[in-house]
């Protein structure tokens with residue numbers, strides 16, 4: 001893939017009206033993405049995982065499934081799969097697998113750590129039931145059989161932390177060199 005092929009359509013999605021809608025009570029989709037990318041960067045994650053954190057919810061923009069936080073959620077559009085499918089045109093599993101697994105990672109963490117659920121935002125609690133609820137023990141074993149499960153858990157914790165109203169953020173454009181670098185270094 002050429003460098004320009006990845007950054008331009010991704011930037012268009014994060015410049016769209018949908019990206020400025022509230023993701024939860026505190027932040028927009030765009031702010032949520034920028035905060036998740038920043039947290040991964042601050043944690044010293046490899047470039048592919050930083051890109052995964054930044055773009056983990058791109059599926060919400062692709063399938064346009066956001067339901068206002070004050071309304072009930074009755075179905076799951078599986079935004080994590082839509083996002084991973086979209087990203088596969090430029091990126092390999094180092095980026096796409098943690099994106100695809102970030103909802104499973106929430107269900108996993110709810111299954112293995114009772115105190116984790118209390119840390120979730122209202123929007124994450126609301127979506128938990130339609131996403132399948134906490135993982136059972138056999139589901140946890142299956143989840144850990146994925147070689148990217150640790151990346152998915154790390155991404156999930158940045159995701160959960162990326163809902164702050166008081167964070168100063170760079171513009172999305174500043175991430176384009178990294179997005180394009182990771183896309184161009186992905187084996188074609």
Ligand SMILES: [Fe+2]
Nearest residue numbers: 032056057159
């Ligand atoms: Fe998220």
